[in-house]
Each structure stands twice: as structure tokens, then as C-alpha cells.
Amino acid sequence: MSLQSIAGKGHAAGTAYDVVVVGAGFAGMYMLHRLRGQGLSVRVYEQGGDVGGTWYWNRYPGARCDVESMQYSYSFSDELQQEWDWSERYAPQPEILRYANHVADRFKLRPDIQLDTRVDQAVFDESANSWSVATSDGRSVTAKYVVLATGCLSNARMPDISGLGDFKGKVYHTGHWPHERIDFTGLRVGVIGTGSSGIQSVPVIAGQASHLTVFQRTANFSIPAHNAALTPEEREAFRANYPEIRRFAREEARNGIYSEMPDRGALDDGDNERRARYEARWARGGLTFMSVYNNLVLDKVANDTAADFVRAKIAEIVRDQETAKLLQPSNHPIGSKRICVDTDYFATFNRENVTLVDIRANPIEEILPNAVRTGGKDYEVDALVLATGFDAMTGSVAKIDIRGRQGQTLNRKWAEGPKTYLGLMSAGFPNLFIITGPGSPSVLSNMMVSIEQHVDWIADCLAYMRDRGFEAVEANQDAEDKWVAHVNEVAHTTLYPQANSWYMGANIPGKPQVFMPYIGGVGAYRRICDDVAAKGYEGFTMSAVERPRAMAASS
Numbered sequence: 003m004s005l006q007s008i009a010g011k012g013h014a015a016g017t018a019y020d021v022v023v024v025g026a027g028f029a030g031m032y033m034l035h036r037l038r039g040q041g042l043s044v045r046v047y048e049q050g051g052d053v054g055g056t057w058y059w060n061r062y063p064g065a066r067c068d069v070e071s072m073q074y075s076y077s078f079s080d081e082l083q084q085e086w087d088w089s090e091r092y093a094p095q096p097e098i099l100r101y102a103n104h105v106a107d108r109f110k111l112r113p114d115i116q117l118d119t120r121v122d123q124a125v126f127d128e129s130a131n132s133w134s135v136a137t138s139d140g141r142s143v144t145a146k147y148v149v150l151a152t153g154c155l156s157n158a159r160m161p162d163i164s165g166l167g168d169f170k171g172k173v174y175h176t177g178h179w180p181h182e183r184i185d186f187t188g189l190r191v192g193v194i195g196t197g198s199s200g201i202q203s204v205p206v207i208a209g210q211a212s213h214l215t216v217f218q219r220t221a222n223f224s225i226p227a228h229n230a231a232l233t234p235e236e237r238e239a240f241r242a243n244y245p246e247i248r249r250f251a252r253e254e255a256r257n258g259i260y261s262e263m264p265d266r267g268a269l270d271d272g273d274n275e276r277r278a279r280y281e282a283r284w285a286r287g288g289l290t291f292m293s294v295y296n297n298l299v300l301d302k303v304a305n306d307t308a309a310d311f312v313r314a315k316i317a318e319i320v321r322d323q324e325t326a327k328l329l330q331p332s333n334h335p336i337g338s339k340r341i342c343v344d345t346d347y348f349a350t351f352n353r354e355n356v357t358l359v360d361i362r363a364n365p366i367e368e369i370l371p372n373a374v375r376t377g378g379k380d381y382e383v384d385a386l387v388l389a390t391g392f393d394a395m396t397g398s399v400a401k402i403d404i405r406g407r408q409g410q411t412l413n414r415k416w417a418e419g420p421k422t423y424l425g426l427m428s429a430g431f432p433n434l435f436i437i438t439g440p441g442s443p444s445v446l447s448n449m450m451v452s453i454e455q456h457v458d459w460i461a462d463c464l465a466y467m468r469d470r471g472f473e474a475v476e477a478n479q480d481a482e483d484k485w486v487a488h489v490n491e492v493a494h495t496t497l498y499p500q501a502n503s504w505y506m507g508a509n510i511p512g513k514p515q516v517f518m519p520y521i522g523g524v525g526a527y528r529r530i531c532d533d534v535a536a537k538g539y540e541g542f543t544m545s546a547v548e549r550p551r552a553m554a555a556s557s
């Protein structure tokens with residue numbers, strides 16, 4: 003029986019799809035668009051109440067992108083990139099969510115997306131080469147292929163702090179923010195966590211709260227965004243050059259962002275020249291601060307020059323030198339954790355109504371009904387904001403009960419750390435793809451570039467299989483082993499593993515500490531993936547289903 007396109011017709015128990023996609027963020031939406039364009043029947047399940055993924059969930063004050071919007075946007079449709087007007091250099095969350103909704107409407111994606119529905123289980127049927135997918139509405143469907151577009155930063159991490167459940171005020175997690183506007187005016191607020199979400203929200207909350215206490219375990223490097231409205235001329239300059247900007251971001255940039263490539267190392271310049279270059283980048287703002295020199299993540303001495311520069315800036319901005327010292331990152335090289343991009347973060351600590359508390363020296367002992375206790379002192383608060391991040395890269399995948407060949411679970415296979423071939427598939431789990439999975443550049447890049455690359459690769463792979471009558475594809479164990487070793491080897495030529503970061507799983511107690519993303523750069527990685535495809539999907543085994551003759555004759 004051939005699979006029929008049932009796009010948009012609603013869904014009954016036992017329905018068979020060509021592809022089930024899990025998640026309707028930017029990855030899931032584009033995957034749907036591509037596969038539908040190939041005539042495949044696709045069902046997308048999204049546990050949230052609407053599309054947008056990250057931008058649906060992270061509605062905290064100050065939430066915005068840290069890759070400039072003209073680049074943090076889809077490139078697959080020139081009409082789309084020419085017609086959408088980004089208002090600011092770094093668009094705020096509501097605007098990015100509007101963009102996601104615009105894409106869903108413009109490309110008529112909604113009929114194939116089932117909202118408010120979790121995928122709980124996916125079990126591979128070896129005899130049929132297909133997946134049985136069980137969802138939270140109590141139904142199950144089958145699909146030849148499953149694509150996990152579940153997101154790298156979609157499983158919010160709740161800290162395990164004693165007493166949190168007894169807190170009498172409201173508790174908010176930045177990654178799970180309510181839809182209604184939260185106004186902290188007149189309240190004493192505590193923010194726990196100073197990663198990217200904490201750094202973005204602190205200045206805004208400080209402007210509302212009667213008092214804000216920031217509980218910091220790790221001081222992080224942050225570069226000013228210098229956010230501003232985009233002028234029509236600036237937008238036009240991008241649009242006119244989009245073909246080259248997008249090409250460069252895909253093929254040449256390490257991180258998927260169009261910017262000048264450094265031609266020298268930090269130690270090739272004398273002190274004055276180096277300082278001038280850092281000053282110029284600081285004045286320009288944004289993530290590309292790390293691209294001033296080509297060896298900042300490779301050479302600790304070079305790295306120190308950039309880290310010292312930022313530490314000096316913090317000391318310049320923050321008046322109280324004890325607070326400044328606490329805010330100066332000292333336990334990891336700059337860039338070895340994702341650097342943050344902020345608006346007035348450090349200056350916020352000059353406000354009378356803001357207190358910084360060091361919970362590395364004195365971890366939070368307990369949360370009382372109206373206070374946070376640390377270092378033998380109670381900090382009274384009326385509301386708590388948990389900016390404690392995510393179980394990154396593997397957290398949302400791990401929450402699905404995925405069973406491959408011989409009933410092996412993906413969680414068991416990944417117990418010592420995620421293992422994939424190219425970040426796209428895991429041996430023993432045929433026809434199961436992951437978008438921006440561990441082992442791919444993913445969170446080290448402009449995610450839009452990485453998402454589009456993976457979606458295109460998967461769509462091309464399915465087209466290749468269909469053209470040749472293949473029905474199953476699986477990563478080979480030896481190809482996977484070699485790739486895992488390569489990912490590790492490349493990571494250890496850099497300073498990244500020196501930080502206790504979420505790239506390493508270090509923010510989750512008990513999670514194996516493995517450097518998860520592939521650090522070789524998006525351009526190099528794309529060439530590897532393209533080369534694998536050009537060689538007939540080298541390292542993957544493709545097969546056709548051998549049906550019993552009688553059945554084949556009657557079908």
C-alpha cells in the first residue's frame with residue numbers, strides 16, 4: 003500500500019504518514035515546508051499552544067535574539083527575506099514570534115501542525131521499517147520517518163533547591179514564561195541565574211522592581227548589544243546583498259554569521275593595536291566580538307587578552323569595585339561558554355535597588371516562604387525568576403521514549419553521552435533524524451543556518467531514497483564511532499572543554515560531561531555532509547523492505 007497524502011485532513015487513530023516531525027519551532031516548520039513540497043504526507047506535533055518554539059516559550063522581559071535579525075531569519079525564500087521588515091538590529095521576542103506566525107500562515111503550514119500535543123513515545127517496527135508514534139492525546143500513528151525538531155534549548159531546567167515548593171510568591175522560569183504581561187512594579191524580586199536569559203532580563207526587571215536581588219553562581223562574559231532601530235537604508239543594504247551574505251554565512255563563516263574573517267592572532271599585535279581593535283568591536287557590539295582574532299578559542303594566552311579587556315570594561319562600568327570583581331568572570335576562558343549580548347547589564351548593578359549575591363561562595367541553602375537563604379542571610383523577595391537555563395541539546399529528546407532496533411532505547415544508548423553520525427542519526431535507530439543534534443555545529447552557530455542545512459540535507463536524503471526505492475536509512479556503527487571520536491578530538495584542540503558549560507552538560511547534575519556540539523565550523527561541516535551525500539550517503543546503509551511474495555503480489 004502506498005502512503006497517501008492526507009495533508010490537512012485531521013487525524014484518526016492508526017493514520018499512516020510518511021513523516022512525523024516533532025516540534026514546530028523554526029526547524030519543524032521548515033522541515034514541514036520542504037517535505038510537503040516533495041509530496042510527502044507530514045504530521046507535525048507541537049506540545050506548545052502555537053508555533054515558534056523558543057520564541058513561544060521564552061517571553062521573559064528583555065528576551066531577544068543575539069544574532070542580528072537580518073541574519074537570524076530564514077533564507078530559503080527570497081520573497082520572505084525581502085518582504086519582512088525587522089524593526090531592530092536584535093528583534094525582541096514578540097516580533098520574532100510574529101515572524102514565526104507569519105511564516106506558518108504564509109506557507110500554509112498550520113493544517114499539518116497539531117498543537118498542544120506531546121510526542122511521548124516512538125517505537126521502531128523492524129518488520130515494516132516504520133515508526134509507531136504515541137502522542138499525549140492518547141492516539142498513535144505510524145510514520146516511515148520521524149524527524150526530531152525538538153530544539154536544543156527547549157527543556158527548561160528547574161533547579162533542585164530545598165523549599166522552592168513552599169515559596170509563597172510567584173515563581174517564574176524564563177524558559178516557560180506566562181503569556182500575560184508580568185509587572186514587577188513595587189515587588190521585591192529575586193533572579194536566580196546569570197546566563198543569557200538572566201543577563202537579558204535583569205536590566206528590565208530592575209527598572210520595575212522595588213528591589214532586585216541577583217543570585218549569581220557563575221559570572222559570565224557579556225558584550226553590549228548596542229541595539230537600535232534598523233533604518234530602511236540598513237535593511238536595504240542587507241537585502242541587496244543577501245545572496246552573498248547568506249552564502250558566506252553558510253559556506254565560509256565558522257559560526258554561520260556574516261562578518262569579517264580575522265586574518266591574525268591576538269599576539270600578532272602589540273598592546274595598543276590590540277586594545278584599539280577590541281575597543282572598536284566593543285563599540286560595535288554583539289557576538290562577533292570573538293572574531294577580532296583567529297586564535298581566541300585556541301590559545302589561552304591570546305584568550306586572556308580578550309578576557310582581560312572585558313574584565314577591565316566591567317570594572318570601568320560598575321562603580322562598586324567589590325561588585326565589579328564578583329561580576330568579572332574568572333573561571334572559564336572567554337567564549338568557552340556562549341558569550342552573552344546585553345543592554346546595560348553591568349550598569350544595572352549601579353542602581354540603588356539592585357543587589358548582587360554570590361551563590362558560588364555561599365550556595366542557596368533554602369528557599370523560605372518569603373526569602374532566599376544563603377550565607378546565613380535571608381534575602382526577602384516577593385517573586386522569584388529562575389533563569390536557570392535548559393537541559394541543553396539532549397533534554398527534550400530524552401523525554402521521549404524512543405525505541406530502535408531490538409527495543410533498545412535511545413536514552414540507554416546515550417547514557418554515557420549522545421552518540422550520532424554527523425549529528426543527524428544514531429546507529430540502531432533507522433529512519434530517525436535529528437535537527438541540530440549533538441555532534442553538529444548547532445548551538446555554536448547562528449541556528450537558522452544550521453537548521454536550514456539539516457532540513458535540506460534530510461529532505462534531499464529522503465528524495466534520493468524514494469528515487470531509488472529505498473525505505474530505510476541507518477547510520478553505520480563504525481561511521482558513528484569515527485564521527486564521535488572526531489567531534490571529541492576537534493573539541494579538545496580548543497579551549498571550550500575548559501568551561502563547565504551547558505555545551506558539556508555540566509549544568510545538569512548527573513549528566514555525562516561530553517562536549518556535545520561539533521566545533522569544526524558550519525562551512526567545514528556542510529562540506530562534510532555534502533560529501534557524504536555525494537558519495538551515495540557514505541557511512542549510512544540504505545535498504546528496501548523485502549516483502550513476502552504473496553503480500554507483494556496482492557498489494
Ligand SMILES: Cc1cc2nc3c(=O)[nH]c(=O)nc-3n(C[C@H](O)[C@H](O)[C@H](O)COP(=O)(O)OP(=O)(O)OC[C@H]3O[C@@H](n4cnc5c(N)ncnc54)[C@H](O)[C@@H]3O)c2cc1C
Pocket residue numbers: 024025026027028029030047048049050054055056057058060065066067068069074119120121122151152153154155156199398401402437438447448449450453
Ligand atoms: C532565549 C533564547 C534566545 C536565543 N537566541 C538565539 C539567537 O539569537 N540566535 C541563535 O542562533 N539561536 C538562538 N537561540 C537558540 C534557539 O533555540 C534557536 O535559534 C531556534 O529557535 C531553535 O529552533 P528549533 O525549531 O530547533 O527548536 P525550538 O525553537 O526549541 O522548538 C522546538 C519545539 O519542539 C517542541 N517539542 C519538544 N519536545 C516535544 C515533544 N516530545 N512533543 C511535541 N513537541 C515537542 C517544543 O515545545 C518546541 O516548541 C536562543 C534560544 C533561547 C532560549
